[in-house]
Amino acid sequence: MKDRLFNIMVFMGACITIILLIAAFLTLLINFIPSLKAFGLKFFFGKEWDPIKLNFGALPFFIGTTLTSFLALIISVPISISISILLGEYLKEGFIASIFKNLVELLAGIPSVIYGFWGLFVLVPFVRKIEVFLNVPPVGVGIFTASIVLAVMIIPYSASIGREVIELVPTDIKEAAYSLGATKYEVIRFVILPYARSGIFAGILLSLGRAIGETMAVTMLIGNSNEIPSSIFSPGNTMASLIANEFAEATEILHLSSLVGIGFFLLIITTVISLVGRYIIKKISVTERRYA
Amino acid sequence: MRKIEHDRLRFVKNKVFKITVIFLSLIAIIPLFLILFYIIQRGIEIISWNFVFELPKPPGEEGGGILNALLGTGILIVVASFISVPLGVLAGIYMAEQKESVVTRIARLCLEVLQSIPSIVIGIVVYLWVVKPMKGFSALAGGLSLAIIMLPLVVRSTEETIKLIPLPLKESALALGVPYYRAILKVILPASLSGILTGTLIGIARIAGETAPLLFTAFGSSYLTLSILKPISALSLLIFNYATSPYEEWHKIAWGASFLLVTLVLILSIIARVMTRKWKTRF
Numbered sequence: 001m002k003d004r005l006f007n008i009m010v011f012m013g014a015c016i017t018i019i020l021l022i023a024a025f026l027t028l029l030i031n032f033i034p035s036l037k038a039f040g041l042k043f044f045f046g047k048e049w050d051p052i053k054l055n056f057g058a059l060p061f062f063i064g065t066t067l068t069s070f071l072a073l074i075i076s077v078p079i080s081i082s083i084s085i086l087l088g089e090y091l092k093e094g095f096i097a098s099i100f101k102n103l104v105e106l107l108a109g110i111p112s113v114i115y116g117f118w119g120l121f122v123l124v125p126f127v128r129k130i131e132v133f134l135n136v137p138p139v140g141v142g143i144f145t146a147s148i149v150l151a152v153m154i155i156p157y158s159a160s161i162g163r164e165v166i167e168l169v170p171t172d173i174k175e176a177a178y179s180l181g182a183t184k185y186e187v188i189r190f191v192i193l194p195y196a197r198s199g200i201f202a203g204i205l206l207s208l209g210r211a212i213g214e215t216m217a218v219t220m221l222i223g224n225s226n227e228i229p230s231s232i233f234s235p236g237n238t239m240a241s242l243i244a245n246e247f248a249e250a251t252e253i254l255h256l257s258s259l260v261g262i263g264f265f266l267l268i269i270t271t272v273i274s275l276v277g278r279y280i281i282k283k284i285s286v287t288e289r290r291y292a
Numbered sequence: 293m294r295k296i297e298h299d300r301l302r303f304v305k306n307k308v309f310k311i312t313v314i315f316l317s318l319i320a321i322i323p324l325f326l327i328l329f330y331i332i333q334r335g336i337e338i339i340s341w342n343f344v345f346e347l348p349k350p351p352g353e354e355g356g357g358i359l360n361a362l363l364g365t366g367i368l369i370v371v372a373s374f375i376s377v378p379l380g381v382l383a384g385i386y387m388a389e390q391k392e393s394v395v396t397r398i399a400r401l402c403l404e405v406l407q408s409i410p411s412i413v414i415g416i417v418v419y420l421w422v423v424k425p426m427k428g429f430s431a432l433a434g435g436l437s438l439a440i441i442m443l444p445l446v447v448r449s450t451e452e453t454i455k456l457i458p459l460p461l462k463e464s465a466l467a468l469g470v471p472y473y474r475a476i477l478k479v480i481l482p483a484s485l486s487g488i489l490t491g492t493l494i495g496i497a498r499i500a501g502e503t504a505p506l507l508f509t510a511f512g513s514s515y516l517t518l519s520i521l522k523p524i525s526a527l528s529l530l531i532f533n534y535a536t537s538p539y540e541e542w543h544k545i546a547w548g549a550s551f552l553l554v555t556l557v558l559i560l561s562i563i564a565r566v567m568t569r570k571w572k573t574r575f
Contacts, residue, residue: 006473010389013382014399017447020440021402024409024417031420082316090310103321109561110327111501113528114550117535118327121543152323159320183306206408213410215504216528220536240412240504247416248508263416267409274408 028264035257043261049226051246056258058265060228064143064236068218069211071147071232072154077204080155084162084200085188108156116220119149124221131233141223142235149217154207161206165199165284166192202280209273213266215240239266328554335551338544344552348514348530351539358549360516361530364431365553367518368510368526369496371435376442377492384450384488385476391455399447407444414440415505423509431517431524434510438502442495449491453484490567497560501553503528527553 035043039056046057083104091097124140127148131138169192177187193200223235224245237245239262250256346357387396414437422433457480465475481488503526506512511523512533527549534546 003472006476010382010386011395013379013384014386014395016379017383017399017406017443018395018402020443021406024414027417027420028413079316079320082313083320085313086317090313100317100321103324106558107320107324109497109557110324111503111528111553111557113501113503113532113535114327114331114554117531117546117550118330120535122326122330152320155320183302185306185309186302188309209408213408213412215410215412216532220532240410243412243416244504244507247419248511260416260420263413267413270408270410270413271405274404278404 025267028260028267031257032261032264033257034253035261038254039258043258047228049242051250051252051255054252054254056254058239058258058262060226061237061239061242061262063228064222065212065238065240067143067229067232067236068147068150068222068238069208071143072150072211073204073208075148075151076155076158076207079151080159080203080207081162081200083155083159084166084203085192087159088163088166089184089188089192104156104159107152112153112214112216113220115149115153116217119145119217119221123148134233136231136233139223139233139235141221142233143222143229144232146218146222146238147232149221150211150214153214153217154210157210158200158203158207161203161281162196162200165196165203165281168199168284169195198280199284202277202284205273205277205280209270209277212238212273213240213270215244219244239263331547331550331554334544334547338548339551343545343548347516348545351537351542354541356545358527358530358545358552360514361525361527361549362552363516363518364510364513364525364529365500365527365556367431367520367524368434368438368506369500371431371520372438372442372499373492373496375436375439376446376495377488379439380443380446380491381450381481381488384447385454385481387447388451388454389476403444403447406440410504411437411441411502412504412507415507415509418505419508426521428521429509429511429523431510431520431522434506434524434526435520437505437509438499441502441505442492442499445495445498446488446491449494450484450488453487453491454480456487457483486567486570490564493560493564493567497557497564500557500560501528503532507532527556 035056039046043056043058044062045059046055047059048055048057049060050056087097087101091100120141123145127142127145128138128140131140173195174187174191177191182190218238219241222237222241224237224241225235226237226242229236243259243263243266246255247259250259342355343357344362345359346355347359349356383399387399390396418433418437418440422436423429426433461483462475462480465479466472470478506526506529510526510529512525512529513523514525517524531546531549531553534542534549537543
C-alpha cells in the first residue's frame with residue numbers, strides 16, 4: 001500500500017518536470033496570440049517598435065540579437081579553441097593545469113549582472129577611447145561593448161566542451177601520427193582537430209544558445225535603442241534586453257503580448273540550438289564507446 | 293639541404309603554434325583578474341557593520357546599508373530550495389529507478405530543454421502564472437522562477453548519485469524483507485545525501501546571482517520584508533538598480549554588494565567542489 005503511494009509520488013515528481021515545460025510553452029504561445037492576431041507576420045518583419053502608438057515590429061531586436069551573438073562568437077571562438085587545445089593536449093594534468101581550469105570555470109560562475117556592472121565602469125570608457133580613435137560617436141555603450149563582455153561570458157562553455165571532445169580522440173591515431181614524425185602542431189592540425197570537429201562545433205553551438213539568451217550584461221551595455229543598429233558601434237537592443245527593459249512597465253495587453261511573443265521566439269531558438277548541439281555530442285560519445 | 297630547411301620550418305611552426313595557443317588562452321583570464329581586482333578594491337573600502345546591518349538611505353544621503361537585499365537573497369534562495377529540492381529528489385529517484393521508462397526519457401529531454409531556456413523567459417512564464425493572477429510582485433514568484441532554474445541541477449545530481457550506489461546495498465535491504473519505499477528512503481537516500489546536497493549547493497550558487505527573472509517577479513523593494521507575498525529585494529537586483537543609477541554614492545554601494553555576492557557564489561561553489569571530490573571516491 002505504502003509502496004504504491006511512494007511509487008505514485010516519485011512518478012508524479014517526474015511528470016511535473018514534463019508538465020512544467022509543456023505548460024510554460026503553452027502559456028507563452030497563448031499569451032502571444034493577441035499580438036499575432038493584430039500584426040500577423042508584420043510582427044516579425046516590422047521595423048518599428050512603439051509602445052505609445054501600440055505598433056510592434058520585432059525586426060530590430062532580431063538583428064540586434066544576431067549581431068551581438070555572432071560578434072561574440074567571432075571574438076570567443078579562437079580563444080576557446082585555444083583553451084581546449086591547451087587543456088586537452090599541452091597541459092593535460094598537473095598543478096598549473098588544474099589552476100587554469102578552475103580559473104576558466106570561475107569565469108562561468110560570476111553573475112551576469114556583475115559582468116554588466118564591471119563593463120559599465122571599466123570597459124565602456126575604454127571602448128569610448130577606441131571610438132574616438134576610429135572617429136565614430138563616442139557613446140561607449142552599444143553592440144560592440146555588449147559583444148565583448150558576452151564573448152568573455154561564453155568562453156568557459158565552449159572551452160570545456162571542446163576539451164572533452166579533444167580528450168575523446170583515440171590515442172592510437174595520435175601515436176600513429178607521432179610515429180610518422182609529425183610535430184605536435186601537425187598532430188593537432190591534421191589529426192585532432194578534424195577528428196574533434198563536430199564536437200567543437202557543438203560546443204560553439206551551445207555557447208551561441210547562451211549568448212542569445214544572456215540578459216543582464218547585455219541590457220546594461222547595449223545602449224537600449226529600439227532602432228535597427230546602423231553599425232557595430234551603435235546602440236541597439238537584443239530580444240532579451242528588450243524584455244528586461246520593458247516587461248515590468250508593459251500595461252497594455254498588446255504591448256505585453258508582443259513582449260511575450262519575443263520571449264516565445266527566444267524559447268524556440270534556444271531550444272532548437274541546444275537540442276541540435278546535444279544531439280551531436282551524444283552521437284560522438286556513443287560512437288566513441290562503440291570503438292573503444 | 294632542402295629537407296633540413298623544410299624540417300626547420302616545421303619546427304618553427306610548431307613553436308609558433310604553441311605560443312599562440314598559450315597566448316590566446318591567457319587572454320581569457322585577464323577579464324577575470326580585472327573583475328576580481330575592481331570588486332575587491334572598490335568593494336572592501338565600503339564594507340562595514342553598518343553596510344551589512346542597515347537599510348538603504350535615499351540618494352544624496354551618506355551611508356546606508358543593504359540589509360534588505362541580503363535578507364531578500366536569503367529568502368529567495370530558501371523559497372526556491374523548498375520548491376525545487378523535494379520535487380527534484382522525487383523526480384531523480386524515479387529517473388534513477390526506472391531507467392528505461394518512457395516517462396524517464398521524456399523527462400530527461402524536458403530537463404535538458406529547461407536548462408537551455410534563457411532565465412528571462414522563465415521570468416515571463418512565472419509572471420504570467422503567479423504575478424498576474426495574484427496582482428502583485430512577490431518573493432513567492434521570484435522564488436518559483438529561481439526554483440525552475442535550479443530544478444534540472446537537483447534532478448540530475450540525485451539521479452546520477454543514486455545510479456552510482458552499488459546495487460547490493462539495495463538488494464540486501466530488500467532481501468531482509470524491507471518494503472521497497474523504506475529501502476529507498478532509509479538506505480538509498482541517506483547513502484546519496486552528499487550527492488544531492490552537492491547538486492543543491494551548485495544550484496544555489498547558480499541562482500544566487502540570477503537577476504533577469506527577478507526583474508518582474510520579485511521586483512525589488514527598499515523596505516525590509518519577511519512576507520513572501522510582497523515584493524522583495526535581492527543583492528543582484530540591487531546591483532542592477534544601483535549600478536545603472538546616476539548617483540556616485542549608489543555606485544559605491546553596488547561595488548560593496550558585488551563583493552558580497554561574488555564571495556557568496558565562490559564560497560558555495562568551492563564547498564560544492566570539495567564535496568564532489570569526497571563523494572566521488574566513496575564508492
